[in-house]
Amino acid sequence: MDIQKMYIDGKWQLSASNKTREIIDPATEKCIALVTDGTSEDVDHAVAAAKRAFYEDGWMDVSAAERADYLTKIADLLEKDKQAFAELEMRNNGKPMRETLVDVDDSVYCLRYYAGYVTKPTGQTYNVPDTNMQTLVVREPIGVCGQIVPWNYPLLMGIWKIAPALAAGNTIVFKPAGLTPLTIIRFFELIEQAGLPKGVANLVLGPGGSVGQTMAEHPDIDKIAFTGGTVTGRKIMQAATGNIKNVSLELGGKSPNIVFADADFEAAVDYAMFGIFCNQGEVCAAGSRLLVEDSIYDKFMAALVERTKKIRVGAGNEPDIEMGPLISRAHMEKVLQYIESGKRSGAELLCGGHRIDRPGWFVEPTIFAAPNGDMEIVKEEIFGPVLAVQRFSTEQEAVQIANDTVYGLAGGVFTQDGAKALRVIKKLRAGITWINCYNPTFSEAPWGGYKQSGIGRELGSFGLDEYTEVKQININLAVEPTGWFTAKP
Numbered sequence: 112m113d114i115q116k117m118y119i120d121g122k123w124q125l126s127a128s129n130k131t132r133e134i135i136d137p138a139t140e141k142c143i144a145l146v147t148d149g150t151s152e153d154v155d156h157a158v159a160a161a162k163r164a165f166y167e168d169g170w171m172d173v174s175a176a177e178r179a180d181y182l183t184k185i186a187d188l189l190e191k192d193k194q195a196f197a198e199l200e201m202r203n204n205g206k207p208m209r210e211t212l213v214d215v216d217d218s219v220y221c222l223r224y225y226a227g228y229v230t231k232p233t234g235q236t237y238n239v240p241d242t243n244m245q246t247l248v249v250r251e252p253i254g255v256c257g258q259i260v261p262w263n264y265p266l267l268m269g270i271w272k273i274a275p276a277l278a279a280g281n282t283i284v285f286k287p288a289g290l291t292p293l294t295i296i297r298f299f300e301l302i303e304q305a306g307l308p309k310g311v312a313n314l315v316l317g318p319g320g321s322v323g324q325t326m327a328e329h330p331d332i333d334k335i336a337f338t339g340g341t342v343t344g345r346k347i348m349q350a351a352t353g354n355i356k357n358v359s360l361e362l363g364g365k366s367p368n369i370v371f372a373d374a375d376f377e378a379a380v381d382y383a384m385f386g387i388f389c390n391q392g393e394v395c396a397a398g399s400r401l402l403v404e405d406s407i408y409d410k411f412m413a414a415l416v417e418r419t420k421k422i423r424v425g426a427g428n429e430p431d432i433e434m435g436p437l438i439s440r441a442h443m444e445k446v447l448q449y450i451e452s453g454k455r456s457g458a459e460l461l462c463g464g465h466r467i468d469r470p471g472w473f474v475e476p477t478i479f480a481a482p483n484g485d486m487e488i489v490k491e492e493i494f495g496p497v498l499a500v501q502r503f504s505t506e507q508e509a510v511q512i513a514n515d516t517v518y519g520l521a522g523g524v525f526t527q528d529g530a531k532a533l534r535v536i537k538k539l540r541a542g543i544t545w546i547n548c549y550n551p552t553f554s555e556a557p558w559g560g561y562k563q564s565g566i567g568r569e570l571g572s573f574g575l576d577e578y579t580e581v582k583q584i585n586i587n588l589a590v591e592p593t594g595w596f597t598a599k600p
Contacts, residue, residue, distance in 0.1 A: 115146040115292075117153060117316050118299045120160035121309025126317070127152040134293060137205035137436040138426035138471040144203075146292055149317030151325040154284065157313035158331045161255045161282035164310030170282055171252060178278055179226040184305040186222035189215065189298070196294055200266055201427035203293040205435040205472075206390055208427050217554070218270040221570075224554040225278040228575060243589035250579035252280035253357055254333035257326035259319070259347075260295075261339045262288035262438050263393040263494075269295050271558075271569050272336050277312065279578040284313045284332065286323055290438055292316050319343065330354045334578070337361070338395070340492075341518075341563050359567030359577050361395065361559055363492040364520030367513035368398035368549055369503075369535065372406045374525035378547065380414050383498075386523065386549035388422060388476050391434055392496040395564075396521035398549050400489060401500045402509055408502050415478065416462045422476045424467060436471040437495060443472040446495035453479045453488040458499070484515060492518070506531065510538045519561030523549040542568070 114131055116123040126147040134144040164170045189196065197211040204211070237246040256276045260268040265287060276283050287295040299314045315322055323343075327335050327350035334357035337347050341362040351358045368386050370379045386398025403411050425432040437443040443466065450464050463477030474496060481489050481499040488499045503509040513522060513535075521543040524535045532546045542560040545551065552558065557573035559565055567577050 112142075112145045115144055115296050117147055117149055117157075118296075118303070118312075118314040119153065119157045120313065121303070126150055127156075132289060132316075134203060134290070135439070136202050137438055138202075138473075140440075140470055140472070144293055146296070146316055148289075149286075149315045149322050151321055153315050153317070154322055154325040154329065157284045157315050158255060158257075158329055160310035161284050161313055162331050164308060165252075165254055165282045168308060168310060170308060170311050171254075171280060173280065175229045175278075175280075178280060179230050181305055181307055182222050182226035182274060182278060185301050185307075186219050186226065188301040188304055189222065190219045192297075192301070193219075196266065196297065198428070199297060200294045201435075203291050204262065204265055205438060206427055207432045207435050210390060211427070214264060214267045217552075218267050221267075221270045221554045222274050225274040225575065228572070229278040243587065245586040245588060247584050247586075249582050249584060250279075250576070251582055253578055253580050254281060255331060256281045256283050256334045256336065256578060257329065257332040258283055258285045259323050259326065259335070259337045259339065260285075260287055262291040263390060263395070265291040266294040266298060268338055269298065271574070272338075273312070275569075275575045276336075276578045277307075279575055281334075281578055282311050282313075284315060284326060286315050286317065286319075286326060289316075289318050323347070324350060327351050328353055332356060334358070336567075336577070338569075341565075344565065357577075359559075359569070360565040361567075361569060362518075362520075362563060362565040363494075364395050364397070364518045364560065364564050365400060365490065365492050365516045366396055366398055366518070366521040366523075366541065367400045367402055367516075367539070368523040369402045369509050369513060369525065370404065370407070370411065371506075371509075371524070371526040371528070371531065372404040373527050375527060375547065376407070376411070376414075379525040380411065380418060382523070382525070382549040383415055384419060384422075387498045388419070388434055388496050389550060391437055391474075393438060393494055394550075396543055396550070397494075398521070398523055399493065399498060400513075400516075401498055402503050402512055403500060404509075405502050405504045412461065412478075412480070412500065419476045419478055420462050424473055424475070426471065434476060434496065436473045438472070440472055442494070443474060446474055446493055446497065449488055449491070449493045449495070449497060450474075450477055453481070453486065453497075453499070456486045456488070457483065458486055458488060461500075463496070484512065490516070506535060510535060514538075514540050517563045520564035521545075521560070
């Protein structure tokens with residue numbers, strides 16, 4: 112089996128340590144690839160290349176139109192290779208093919224969105240009290256950007272970071288999750304094919320504890336962007352204080368999905384399932400807390416449980432599969448421990464709750480009725496197909512329960528009363544919200560959370576701004592001495 116390599120300074124190379132890592136198909140538990148495992152020394156080489164490309168080789172002066180052209184070329188190459196990317200993502204991550212195909216389409220769209228956006232008008236001008244002064248603001252690239260993504264959306268989360276960073280004129284040092292590097296390695300092959308200058312985009316493989324930590328601490332990385340767990344995000348934020356680097360973090364969530372009695376019943380049941388069981392529940396914004404109004408609770412739960420039991424679980428390439436395996440044995444065991452915690456704490460197990468007896472890391476779609484809001488399954492992010500359901504009787508109680516969390520990433524409201532829907536959404540302390548739907552995500556709209564769900568935003572104009580510095584420029588229109596100091600030469 113050939114060892115897949117890193118891409119640093121325009122060259123494919125092995126790790127300085129010559130260590131390798133096996134990549135496992137979560138549906139079969141078999142090794143499907145061998146990749147080089149990077150070190151801090153590899154990070155140093157990649158950062159040096161990115162810094163040289165930005166400051167010395169002229170990338171910081173490349174026009175927006177030229178950067179857009181590179182992104183468009185990469186998007187075209189990705190679209191042409193869509194099926195192969197989707198199949199590779201399915202084997203590496205485990206999610207069903209119908210989801211990986213959507214992920215590739217969304218990745219192509221995101222690249223084209225930023226290719227189009229970056230050439231549009233930008234900046235601001237100001238009328239200041241001094242009529243002889245013209246004041247304006249421009250946005251400039253930050254410089255060298257370190258980017259770290261998780262394993263749940265390996266390609267798409269990568270594009271969410273790579274596209275705006277390159278569009279804004281930065282150079283990048285990119286680290287995928289150690290479990291799921293395969294589609295990103297292939298994507299960097301497209302970057303090379305598109306002719307991006309060497310050193311502009313660098314790929315370093317390896318573990319977060321060494322490679323990721325080095326990136327967060329590195330004095331020559333000007334910005335660090337991370338998506339992943341809150342515990343790791345906190346460590347990255349602390350490590351970034353060395354050179355006071357720009358930081359953006361998209362972290363965990365325990366998001367509420369609120370269903371009022373007057374909601375469209377079938378739509379609410381459908382989206383309750385989609386909100387938690389899509390991508391096996393391995394979604395930061397998953398609707399993992401379902402809040403159902405008392406008067407429809409019994410009817411709603413009967414329908415939800417009946418439909419959940421019919422979800423078809425299996426390998427992503429099996430016919431009509433709706434949910435795949437979890438990412439790894441360790442993660443599966445963590446999810447199963449949470450399920451056992453729910454049982455011990457007195458939550459009522461309504462369906463699921465077990466590992467599926469077959470090769471692969473499959474867990475049944477699981478629903479708990481959780482009367483106590485202090486239970487682990489209600490408070491902590493499980494990141495798997497486990498739904499905790501709570502009851503409420505009033506609008507005020509729904510808002511109180513929804514906001515009773517350290518997280519603030521997402522939330523949904525289902526009701527046919529438009530005023531009530533907007534009242535509740537405006538009171539939710541969350542950055543991503545939906546009314547009468549759950550999970551739709553668009554490249555045009557900002558993605559990020561409140562509280563311990565992170566800082567900064569991805570996607571849309573906000574996502575591009577995260578990769579820019581703001582510069583004030585003042586132009587004197589009446590060039591003459593100020594006369595402030597009266598002493599003559």
